[in-house]
Amino acid sequence: MRHIITWCSLVFIILSASSNAKDLELQEITFRETPQELYLELKSSTQFPLEFSNKSEFDLIAKKLGMSPDDLIQQLILLARLNLESNVNSDTKSDDAITLIKQLRIVATTPLDKAVITMLDGRLNARKNQDYTYAISQYNDALNKISSDLSLQATLFRFSIHEHLSGLYRMALQPSPNLTHLNRYREIAYQLRNDYFIALAELELGRYYNRRNEPAKSLQYYTEAFRVGNRINYPGIKAHAQLNLARTYRDLEQWDEALKHAHDATTSFQTFDQGSYTAEALTVIAMIYAGKKEWNKAIDYYLNAQQVNERLGNEIGQGLNSHNIAEAYLNLNNGPAALAAIAKANSIFIAKNVTHYLVYNEALYTEILIKQAMWLEAIEHAKKSLILATEKNLTDQKLEALKYLSMSYRKVGDLNAAIEIVDQIIELSDGINAVEQDDSESSGLTEQKLKFDLSLLQTKVNEQKTALNDNKLMTILLLCSAIIIVIVLLVTISRSQKIIRAQRDYKQQYLLEPISQLNGFRACILRLQNDKLSETSTFALLKIEALTHSDTQMGLTESAKIIQSFINELSQLLTADIYVIKPGQFACYFNHAINAHDLLSTIEGYVAKTTLFNPVIPSFNREKKLSRIYIGHINMPLLANPDISISAELHFETAQYAIAAAMTQTDNTYVSIKTLNFAPATIFSAPLYLNLTQALKRGIIKVDSNQIIAEESWPR
Known part of the structure; x- marks a missing residue:
């Protein structure tokens, strides 16, 4: 049981350590990827600025903030580091960094924290006073303080120190220690097994060899950085890879690819709001156009980069851009503009005491002055360039300065001085071993x-x-x-x-009518709706007693045949459209006027000579009772006024009213209804039968019949 508890505790410790390691690495990545957001978050969480004068007061502040004193120290360290980053925007960041370093000295107790403070002091002097020698000394002192600390936090700190030291030695023009620290930087990245840190280290080594004009090696590291960078989801790394690929393509004079990657990098840095890198990417675009000898476009992008550096307050960047602008104007033969730009760059480098840039700037200054035939000024700046090149042991720059001096002395007529300078050139040239580039190196580059x-x-x-x-x-x-x-x-x-x-x-x-499948009631109504009621026509309902029960007496099939034959013959005889309303009852529509008497006579004559060929059903002429015929007849339009509209259904019901009266008689009967000219439209409204009966009594409508219709015979 005890072993199980021990094992579980060990697993918990391992998992906790693993989680802590991931948090520390993620913090370093966040520091590089989104420094501005992290800066604002830390200012909020620490409620900076804090006021305390001793450790006890600091502990009380940490307690009020809801964190341990050690956690608050680490957050303040991180905040101090961020205040010394160029891509963090804050008007007070320099003063804040000084304040934080002073306060951290009060509360720092561990060797690691003290080493960090030492590093911060050196970085502050490097950024504020360009005192790189002091900064290098402080960084090395910080490394010595944590030499025996193998914790992850110390390892990550060493990773940052070697990164900064390589940059300091680069600015101090000391390539050997620069490379030493870059290699150590890369070793720690692979030791941490973190692709993000590996990509950073590969990028820095690529930059080193790019500055050393060794494109073969530079290409090797950039390619690896790009490959590793594509494995991770950090756009900042990809943007830096794009920027350096742009430089590589530029050096290989593959201009289109170089411009594509440089523009992509610029867009990415603008998206991240990383101004210093945006300026750097714009400068690369300008240098690509300079490589293509498109000097006007180069100047445009140098000026864009200059605006970004001015907004960031990056004076060194402004000086470098002014130097590049001066070179572009020199190639455009614009002497005054070139002189103005190079003078601005010179004043910045002198004020900042950055002699490693000033040596090259003085040389370009001299070249511009010579182009303007300003020989005395050219001699002055050539001497300055020679002194700086001698101090830094830059042979190529010494030869360039001596060449400018020799030319200028000859132009002012000081031949003795010119001869003396020529002797120095010969002596310096003899001391240089003309080492041809190794074929293997050339083939390696190829x-x-x-x-x-x-x-x-x-x-x-x-x-x-x-x-x-x-x-x-x-x-x-x-x-x-x-x-x-x-x-x-x-x-x-x-x-x-x-x-x-x-x-x-x-x-x-x-x-269709359901039984006979001939045109039925709905077809009849549709015909009445489509009728032009303003034209004279006739509508009649016809009932023949012999056919009232034909569907049951003859069956549906036989009945349908008889009815169809009957309708066909009768419609031809009457010249009318006939519709089956129900068994034995039909509707007749005439396109012309026909009186009810003639209609009855025609139907009687037809029925008298028609025989049903079914033994069950008597013939029409066999039994008088079965031969009865009733007709309800109306002339249309019912009203003379064309503006009054009466529906098809009301026309049909009016004919029904007439045939209902006819069917009360024992002999063949027709009833015809006709409205008088003064009849109102209200008689053709619901209840229709009641209104028609009252209209009959009042004499508003006229009724014609072959029988005497008693008053009680009219439907109600």
Whole structure:
């Protein structure tokens, strides 16, 4: 049981340590990726500035903030580091850094914290006073203080120290220690097994060899940085990789690719609001145009970079851009503009005491003055350039300065001085061993270029393959979608056609009388609706007793045949459209006027000679009772006023009213209704039968019949 508890405790400690390690590494990545956001967050969480004069007061502040004193110390250290970063925007960050360093000295107790304070002091002097010698000394002192500390926190601190030391030695123009610290920087990154840190280290080594004009090695490290950077999801790393790829393409004079990567990097840095890197990317674009001898475009981008540096207060960056602008104006033969730009750069470098930039600036200053035939001024600046080059043991710069001096002395007529300078040039040249570049190095560069070009081609081929596969997949998907759409469309059209046919069939069935399947009541109403009631026409309802029960006496099939034959013959005889209302009752529509008497006579004559060929049903002429005929007759329009509209249904019901009265008689009877000219429209409204009966009594409508219709015979 005790072993199990011990094992569980060990697992918990390991998991906790692993989680803490990830948090520390993530903090360092956040420091580099989003420094401004981290800065604002730390200012809020620590409620900076804090006021305390001893450790006890500090502990009380930590307690009020809800954190341990050690956690608060680490947050203040991180805040101090951020105040010394160029890509953090704050008007008071220099003063804040001084305050934080002073306060941290009060509360720092561990060797690691004290080492960090030492480093911060050196970094502050380097940024504020450009005192790189003092900064290097402080950084090395910080390294010594944590030499025996193997914790992750100390390892990450060493990682940052070697990064900064390499940059300090670079600015101090000491390439050997610069490379030493870069290699140590890279070793720690691989020791941490963190792809983000590995990509950073590979990028820095690529930059080192790029500055050393060793493109083969530079290309090797940049390629590795780009490869590792593509494995991680940190856009800042990718942006830096793009920026350095732009530089590589620029050095290889592959201008289009260089511009593409430089513009991409600029866009990325602008998105992250990293002003210093934005200025650097804009400067690279300008240098690409300078490499293409497109000096006006180069000046435009140098000026854009200059604006960013001015906004950031980066005076060194302003000086470098002024130097580059002066070179561009020199190539455009714009002497006054070149002189103004180089003078601005010189004043900045002198004020900041950055002699490693000033030595090159004095040389360009001299060249511009010579171009303007300002010989005395050229001698003055050439001497300054020679002194600086001698101090820094820069042989090429010494030769350039001596060349300018020799030319200037000859132009002012001081031949003795010119001869003396020539002797120095000869002596310096003799001391230089003319070492030709090793063929293996040349072949190595060629091989690296070929490998790089091959890698680019393979990447493009892979991209094209991916794009082709995507296009094929998209084509297949579109084709499948089109087939599905066509199928759905065909099914929809087929269903629509079926629905249309069904609707058409339904409309036809809707108009038919169910038993005989001939035009019925609804067809009759439709005919009355379509009629031009302003024209004279006649409508009549006809009832023949012999056919009243034909559907049951003869069966539906036989009855339908007899009724169809009957209607066909009668419609031809009467020149009318005939509709089956129900068994034995029919509606007749005439396009002309026909009086009820003539209509009855014609039907009687037809019925008298018509025989039903069914032994069950007597013939029309066999039994008088079965031969009775009733007609309800109306002339249309019912009202003379064309502005008054009466519905088809009211016309039909009026005819029903007439035939209802006729059917009260024992002999063949017709009843015809006709309205007088002064009849109001209100008589043709509900209840219709009551209104018509009252109109009859009042004499508003006229009734004609072959029988005497008693008052009680009228329907109510």
